[in-house]
Amino acid sequence: MRGVNYPYYFLAKALKGIKRHLFLNIVTVVIITFSMAIFGIFSLLFLYTKGVVDRWEERMxxxxxxxxxxxxxxxxxxxxxxxxxxxxxxxxxxxxxxxxxxxxxxxxxxxxxxxxxxxxxxxxxxxxxxxxxxxxxxxxxxxxxxxxxxxxxxxxxxGQWLKRLATILKLFRVSLVALSLFLFLTIVLIVSNTIRLTMFSRKDEIEIMELVGATERFIKMPFLIEGFLQGTIGAFTGALIVLGLHSAIFPKLGPFFMILSGNPSPRVPMAGLLLFMVLLGGALGIAGSSFAVKRFLEAA
Amino acid sequence: MIRLFRVSKRYPEGVTALHEVSLHIEKGEFAFLTGPSGAGKTTLLRLLFREERPTSGQIIIDGRNLIKLPRKEVPFFRRNIGLVFQDFKLIPHWTVYENVAFALEALGTPPREIRKRVLRVLGMVGLHGKMARKAAVLSGGEQQRVAIARALVKEPKILLADEPTGNLDNEMACRIMEIFEEINTRGTTIVMATHNYELVSRYGNRVIGLDRGRVVEATERVAEGT
Missing domain, CATH: 3.30.70.3040 (Alpha-Beta Plaits)
Structure with a gap:
């Protein structure tokens, strides 16, 4: 006997969860926004530096x-x-x-x-x-x-000096990976914490769901959606900040790039970066909420 | 319908809640599980809806061996079992209707079917007129009737009730018993844990007496009119 509109049902439950802990959710989204914005800005800096070095390498x-x-x-x-x-x-x-x-x-x-x-x-x-x-x-x-x-x-x-620059670029890449991992872990933990609080507040509801025979998937889904929404909304606003900063600052950097690489507007995959940020935010949100749900249901 | 073979339950702290309990409850039976506090009634019920697993022994319910039942099969097994507790386990800020409908939503029942079945069981427990009220504002007896409605709306084969009248006055307890009798006459097997001996003697159903984890008394249902 199938018939409940599951996507709608789960989404409605997830939105209800967000509404119930609105302040906490806003704080979570803001932290994700800044974390993703920092990630985006550093990724852009890396991409531009790499662009310049690549161009130098090309002319070597x-x-x-x-x-x-x-x-x-x-x-x-x-x-x-x-x-x-x-x-x-x-x-x-x-x-x-x-x-x-x-x-x-x-x-x-x-x-x-x-x-x-x-x-x-x-x-x-x-x-x-x-x-x-x-x-x-x-x-x-x-x-x-x-x-x-x-x-x-x-x-x-x-290329002796270019070699040095390439070493610096490598160091930059390693630092970026380390910083990203730190930021991603922060996002996973903050989402996980928020979802855990939501789950605690709905402890009775979850217990009753288990008693009436709801599957684990049915119990988990609204919380996973809640985490996904937090991650995606946070990452989306983070991506908007990156886009805004880029649009405001980049046009003024033309002469600088001209001196560095002979090209006033090196191309970076901006759209790709922003899309990646949003998708990554959603994935991290799901990861955080999965972590919380797993721990909660195992402890129950 | 329900068979237990030498079922024991020991907890890690060394407490033995049940000791080699063997039972057979037929389809359509209404059995009381009696005994003082700590006799093992609740533990036995928890084993029957697979909230816990026994330390040893076998439990067969409706042809399924609960010892071998995989974790992910448990929800599907529970769909055939209605549960009623002393503390009702309702969501207080939800309406009567929402509390009952929730049991079917969780099983993926179509909304139209949910509505039909919820209205029918609410009529059965006499709460048709209060379905828009929040559970928190109802009396204890009314809340227990909501819990019964939630258990029945799934049309379970077995109803397990743990001290369902424990928090209710005599009059309300009788009303709950009437509902149980009615469900039982429709074919649902009922196992009800209680330490209310007055209630047990009044209804003359089969009694399974537990004391310190052992079956100490097992009577057959008293025939009508005797």
Missing amino acids: GISAYLEEGIDRATLKALMDRIRAIDGVEGVRYISKEEAYRLFKRELSSLSDVVEDLDENPLPSSLEVRVRSGMEVEGVERIAREIGRLKGVEDVDFG
């Missing part, structure tokens, strides 16, 4: 400075060997003369210094392009390999 290349007087055959063999290295996309030879021209053009203010010299001090070199999106470690590995080849005097991949 290797300069292999050649020994003086390298002959044509050695040079050709060297270029072929470099091309054969996994991750190398292309190699370009820059002669001493071209290096001199480039130096004068790019650093015109210093050209006088070079002109005062008797001979061209710049070495010939090979500009090595690596596969785009390769991480600093990969580029460094290729640079070391090139450095060991015959005819190569020195190698520079301009």
